[in-house]
Amino acid sequence: MTRQPQRQFDLLPFPSQAQRLKAVAPRRALRVATEEDGEEQARQLLELKIAAHVQGGQLALSMTDNRYTMISVKRKKGLFRLRLHHMFLEAGPDVVLALGRYVSLNDRTASQTLGRFIDINQRKIRRARPTKPQLVSLSTVGEHFDLQVLYDDLNRRYFEGRIEARITWGQRAPGGARMKRRNSIKMGSYSVEDRLIRIHPSLDRAFVPQMVVEWILFHEMLHQKHDIPLIGGRRRFHTPAFLNEEATFEHFELASRWEQQNLDLLLHY
Ligand SMILES: [Zn+2]
Structure with missing residues (x-):
């Protein structure tokens, strides 16, 4: 729920490490949280985790829903622009490490690890559709509002x-x-x-x-x-x-x- 979408990150396409750490830190200001917050925080966290394994350049990560390209990386002037499918938000440490090595070294073992991760997750994504509604016990009658x-x-x-x-x-x-x-x-x-x-x-x-x-x-x-x-x-x-x-x-x-x-x-x- 929001009236003021958080736009400050859009203005900083390639934040410095210090800026990124600050952006992840809990914010003091009292405010209403928005749907964008969760997604952006997850992206920033993944970016920091991968950056820890990246050598020879800065990392700029964006997430995509591209159906055919799960990973793409452009390497230029000390900057690695990495685009990843959303499935990578759930990646474990081994996959995060492989991403770092793939980005900076184009490492063959890393690329195999990533290939396996993509295969498994693409199968999961296909199987997951159509989704069954999650079982939740609903309570609509509150103390003051129905x-x-x-x-x-x-x-x-x-x-x-x-x-x-x-x-x-x-x-x-x-x-x-x-x-x-x-x-x-x-x-x-x-x-x-x-x-x-x-x-x-x-x-x-x-x-x-x-x-x-x-x-x-x-x-x-x-x-x-x-x-x-x-x-x-x-x-x-x-x-x-x-x-x-x-x-x-x-x-x-x-x-x-x-x-x-x-x-x-x-x-x-
Ligand atoms: Zn909303």
């Missing part, structure tokens, strides 16, 4: 009833757990594979206006409607078309202002 009621109403008002998603409150803090102050919070999420919307239980509280819960829900429902294009090897969850449509929510201004003004309360959960 998500199913809000969802059905939004679906009728904004989507002609065309959204087909399951919906649930996220996991609650165990009973008796003390509230803590978080640095960031993800208000909602949408899983494409499971067609599942999760809403953070921090929103199921008396001080939260219904229009705010609706807005978060509306945002996640839009994720089913809108494509998630890959731009520069990165997924763009909040395209201009997405943001334009999000702004059509009846209480968009009010709800986003309320969220900004009450972020501190929401982060206490």
Whole structure:
């Protein structure tokens, strides 16, 4: 959930090692976490891990969903531009090492290791389609809001009833757990594979206006409607078309202002 997509990394195509380390470090600023955060953090982490095995140049990693090219590397003036399929986000240490050696030395053993990894994962990707919905126990009735009621109403008002998603409150803090102050919070999420919307239980509280819960829900429902294009090897969850449509929510201004003004309360959960 976001109103301000994080763009600062786009401005630093080849960050120095120091900048990269800083970018990975937890951020102090209080904020709403976004879908882009997870992807970008995973990419940065993988880049750092591979860079540890790269000799003779800097590494610039981007992730792709290319169906035919799983790895490509361009070597030029001390810079290795490596493009990897998303499957490599799950690579273990041996594969990470092989990537480093392949990039800097074009090592034959490394290339065989990578070939095997790609074979295994391509088979997995093929087998995984069509995906079975993950078994999740859904709870839509909260203490203050019934998500199913809000969802059905939004679906009728904004989507002609065309959204087909399951919906649930996220996991609650165990009973008796003390509230803590978080640095960031993800208000909602949408899983494409499971067609599942999760809403953070921090929103199921008396001080939260219904229009705010609706807005978060509306945002996640839009994720089913809108494509998630890959731009520069990165997924763009909040395209201009997405943001334009999000702004059509009846209480968009009010709800986003309320969220900004009450972020501190929401982060206490
Ligand atoms: Zn989003």
